[in-house]
Amino acid sequence: MTLAVSHSLTSDRKKEKILQGAMQVFFRDGYAGTSMDRVAIEAGVSKQTIYSHFHDKESLFKALIEQLTIARFQALFESDQLSGEPDQLLRQLAETYLLKVAEDREYLSLLKVIIAESSRFPEMAKLYYQTVIQRGRQLLSQYFDAHPELGIKDAEAASHIFFGSLVSFVVVQEIIHGKEIMPLSSQNLVDCLIDLMVRGSTFKS
Amino acid sequence: MTLAVSHSLTSDRKKEKILQGAMQVFFRDGYAGTSMDRVAIEAGVSKQTIYSHFHDKESLFKALIEQLTIARFQALFESDQLSGEPDQLLRQLAETYLLKVAEDREYLSLLKVIIAESSRFPEMAKLYYQTVIQRGRQLLSQYFDAHPELGIKDAEAASHIFFGSLVSFVVVQEIIHGKEIMPLSSQNLVDCLIDLMVRGSTFKS
């Protein structure tokens, strides 16, 4: 019994090593550009070991993306409901996103590969959308609805604009290499974004 | 002499056929997922004909992307300088972008492949950024600077927010299949976006 458990643990450790290696290669070379040989080398196991844990290349890829999407980025925003002063809350929301996303190569690569493989694996893109994107938008949308003094006319559209600005900032600056051509500090973006959101407030004028 | 011209024309027609076929396959399967055999079949020519026009797979891909980026989307916004009433101008700008982008599968695929191959071909991403994205942002930024009555505090950041909201809308709704999960009409987004941009105007309150 003890032996069986020990075996199982060793096996799980191998599985983790495989997933780690797979992540490196899939994120660098994309799905089609990744060979199982390179994954085996990167993971430090033989190719057959991979096939004993995953049925084929597609299963490995799906398992990797699902694990990353669900386990790591499910709780991007922890609280169940947002509260606090609008400008402070929005700033904290934006900075949480930028910290956990723009400065995290793993998240950036995940976003990139989700977009790249969205035709080949549409279910993966939908899972990502529901797990990573939708939650933040719903939370913010509820907040806008609960704070009519901000003068937001369409809470859903406004929350899309809020996060969309951040997402596109990250995509353009970090993935499309925009920051090497025309740098724009994230601080300036956040300041401007918050000003646009709160400047219609009836408490301000 | 006439024969020579005739030959040249035929050759150019073949080249166009190859680029058309290459576009279909590269956009569907990505760079690594595309085989020269499939391009040949899709284009209706032999593989060797491709190699007589393009040195290798990489050259073909680069030529295709550069042609599409420069020839088709250089003049996304025609005017040299923006003018008109803010809300009308912003609406026209947003609708031009959404019409030429969100409802154009070719543009969507180009954006997707630029993101997907941004590591392998960073120069391509930069060309895309400079040709397609930067121009619109600069035009709008100048307009905001010329219209201080709008109360925009940071023209560059605001123009990033404006176009970034549209880009991310397209990416999320069309590429990540967001519209199949939670549809959001582009009209609502544009209305909200324009309201945010003009509601600080000193002419309004």
Added chain:
DNA sequence: GTCTATAAAGAGATAGAC
């Protein structure tokens, strides 16, 4: 479960006829 070795198919690129 894990390894080495290999089978079978597909890839990029070229040779040679016309």
Added chain:
DNA sequence: GTCTATCTCTTTATAGAC
């Protein structure tokens, strides 16, 4: 310039020893 046929290397996936 264009085609058919082919070469060589890499790919996914499996067989068989331990």
